[in-house]
Amino acid sequence: MIKTRFSVVVLSLLLFVGNFHAFGAKGNWYIGDWVSWSNFRYVTSVASDFKYLYFGTTGGVMRFNKFMRNFEDPWTTSDGLANNWVVRLYYDQPKDEVVIDTKGGISRYNLTFQKWYAGGEYAAMASNNFLPPDKYRKFFLDVGYSFVPGSDYIQDNYLQQFPVVFGYNEDNDNVWLATWGLGLALGNSLTGQMRFLNYGLDEKNVRSIYIDGQILYLGGVGFGSQAKGVTKFNRQDNSWEYWEPISNFNFYSADANVIAGDSAFIWIGTTSGLVRYSKKEKQFRTYTRSWGLWENEITALKSDGKRLWVGTTRGLNVKEPGSDTLIKVELPGLSRIEVRTIEIDSSLIWVGTDQGVFKLDLQDKSREKFVDPYGVVNSRVNCIVKSGDQIWFASRQGILMYDTKQNQYKVYSQGVDIPGGEVLQIAVHPYAVWAATTGGAAKLDRSNNVWYLYTEFDGLLNNYVKTVVLEKDYVWFGTPEGLTRFHWYVPGRIE
Structure with missing residues (x-):
C-alpha cells in the first residue's frame, strides 16, 4: 500500500534476506485480509496432508477440507504465491510445509507457523495414490x-x-x-459414480460484480476469444454455477460489460445484446436492436425497481415495466453517443457518456447537459455514484464531488491527488471513497483527506482494477486475473 498526501509519496522498501523472507500474509497483512478467486478449471497437480487436499491449477491452489468435505479459501498471489500458475506441489511432512513450484518460482507455506516463505528446493517423493x-x-x-x-x-x-x-x-x-x-470431479469407488465440482470463476477477467444478498454475479469479456460464461457464486452454501451460452437457449453471448438486477430478474449487458434471466422461471432472453436498442453492445445498466435504464455504445434506452420494447431516449444535440454509466437520484437520471454528463428530469421531462466549473466532467465520464446529497463523478481528469444541497464542488485531480491511473469506477462510504484505477485500487480517507494506493504488493491479482463494489467492512475488486475481496474496515488498524 502506498500513502499519498497531495504530491508527497512515501514508499516503504522491504529488505529480503536470501530466499527465505517470511511473512504471515502478503504485504504484512493478516491472513484472510485479502482473498482472491480466479479460474481454477485447469488442474496441474495434487498434494495431501492430514487435513487438506491441495490442487495446483493455472489460477492458484484449491484447498479441499477432507473432514468438512468442502473447499476453503484458495491460495493465490494475494496470499503469498510467487505466481498463480502452479506447476507442481507437495507436502513436506518433517517441516509441515506445503511446497509449491510456480512459474514465478517456489513458494512455501508453513502450516505450524502459518507463514509464507519464498524460495527453497523442490524435493517431492513419488506418490502411489x-x-x-x-x-x-x-x-x-x-x-x-x-x-x-x-x-x-x-x-x-x-x-x-x-x-x-x-x-x-x-x-x-x-x-x-x-x-x-473442466476442473475437478469427485467419485466413489463403491458406487462407481463421479460428479464434477464447480469452484472458482468461469471467466477470470472480471469487469462487473453484482451483489444480490448472499449471491455474487460475476462477468467479464474474454481475452482473444469470447467469454465462456457468467459466474454465480452463492456464499451461503459456497456453491458455484456457470451460465454459458452454449448450454442455455436465448443466451447469445457471455461477454459481459455490466450486470444489474431487481427482485425478479438479473440483467446482463453483453457485447451482443441485453440478457434477461428470470429468477422464477430460470430462463434466459436476449434483447437486441430488433427490440429497440440503439446498439447491441450494452455498456451501462441501472434499475430503479420498475424501469431499467440501458446504456449502449450509441445511446440511451429505457425499458418500462410490462413491456418488451426498449424506448430510445434522445439526448440534446447528440447522436451516436456512448453511454458509460447511469445513476438515479429520485426523479433525476444522471447519464455519463464519452462526451460528458447529461441530466434527465422525469418530472418536468427536461434534458440538459451538466457542466462543472472545473471541467472535470466535460469529456469522458466513467462512473457516477449517488451518496446522500452528493453526486460523485469519475472521469479521465479525476474525481468530482458535487453537493446538490449546498451547490458546492470538490475536485481530486488525476495524477496529483489520486494515485494509480485513470479512475474507471468508484464506490462511496461515509469514511472512504474507493476508486478502481488502471494502476491499482485507490482509497480516500475522508476524515484526513489522504489517499492510499493498493497494488499487487498488497494483495490485488492485477493492478488494472476494472470494478469496485463495497459491502460493509469488505470491498470487492474485479481485475483481468480474477476476483479479490479485501477486509478494509478494521477499527484501530494503522495504515
Missing part, C-alpha cells in the same frame, strides 16, 4: 459427460473435449479426477 486410466475410466460421469473411447479425454453433449490430467485416490473410497478445462 495416482491411478492408471483403466481405473478411473470405469466411473460413470455426470449426465452429459462421457469418456472418449481410446483416448484420455472427456466429451460433453456439445462435443467439447477436455483432457484428463490425472486420477487420484484419497486413501479411502474417494477418487478424484483432474481435467484441463
Whole structure:
C-alpha cells in the first residue's frame, strides 16, 4: 500500500534476506485480509496432508477440507504465491510445509507457523495414490459427460473435449479426477459414480460484480476469444454455477460489460445484446436492436425497481415495466453517443457518456447537459455514484464531488491527488471513497483527506482494477486475473 498526501509519496522498501523472507500474509497483512478467486478449471497437480487436499491449477491452489468435505479459501498471489500458475506441489511432512513450484518460482507455506516463505528446493517423493486410466475410466460421469473411447479425454453433449490430467485416490473410497478445462470431479469407488465440482470463476477477467444478498454475479469479456460464461457464486452454501451460452437457449453471448438486477430478474449487458434471466422461471432472453436498442453492445445498466435504464455504445434506452420494447431516449444535440454509466437520484437520471454528463428530469421531462466549473466532467465520464446529497463523478481528469444541497464542488485531480491511473469506477462510504484505477485500487480517507494506493504488493491479482463494489467492512475488486475481496474496515488498524 502506498500513502499519498497531495504530491508527497512515501514508499516503504522491504529488505529480503536470501530466499527465505517470511511473512504471515502478503504485504504484512493478516491472513484472510485479502482473498482472491480466479479460474481454477485447469488442474496441474495434487498434494495431501492430514487435513487438506491441495490442487495446483493455472489460477492458484484449491484447498479441499477432507473432514468438512468442502473447499476453503484458495491460495493465490494475494496470499503469498510467487505466481498463480502452479506447476507442481507437495507436502513436506518433517517441516509441515506445503511446497509449491510456480512459474514465478517456489513458494512455501508453513502450516505450524502459518507463514509464507519464498524460495527453497523442490524435493517431492513419488506418490502411489495416482491411478492408471483403466481405473478411473470405469466411473460413470455426470449426465452429459462421457469418456472418449481410446483416448484420455472427456466429451460433453456439445462435443467439447477436455483432457484428463490425472486420477487420484484419497486413501479411502474417494477418487478424484483432474481435467484441463473442466476442473475437478469427485467419485466413489463403491458406487462407481463421479460428479464434477464447480469452484472458482468461469471467466477470470472480471469487469462487473453484482451483489444480490448472499449471491455474487460475476462477468467479464474474454481475452482473444469470447467469454465462456457468467459466474454465480452463492456464499451461503459456497456453491458455484456457470451460465454459458452454449448450454442455455436465448443466451447469445457471455461477454459481459455490466450486470444489474431487481427482485425478479438479473440483467446482463453483453457485447451482443441485453440478457434477461428470470429468477422464477430460470430462463434466459436476449434483447437486441430488433427490440429497440440503439446498439447491441450494452455498456451501462441501472434499475430503479420498475424501469431499467440501458446504456449502449450509441445511446440511451429505457425499458418500462410490462413491456418488451426498449424506448430510445434522445439526448440534446447528440447522436451516436456512448453511454458509460447511469445513476438515479429520485426523479433525476444522471447519464455519463464519452462526451460528458447529461441530466434527465422525469418530472418536468427536461434534458440538459451538466457542466462543472472545473471541467472535470466535460469529456469522458466513467462512473457516477449517488451518496446522500452528493453526486460523485469519475472521469479521465479525476474525481468530482458535487453537493446538490449546498451547490458546492470538490475536485481530486488525476495524477496529483489520486494515485494509480485513470479512475474507471468508484464506490462511496461515509469514511472512504474507493476508486478502481488502471494502476491499482485507490482509497480516500475522508476524515484526513489522504489517499492510499493498493497494488499487487498488497494483495490485488492485477493492478488494472476494472470494478469496485463495497459491502460493509469488505470491498470487492474485479481485475483481468480474477476476483479479490479485501477486509478494509478494521477499527484501530494503522495504515
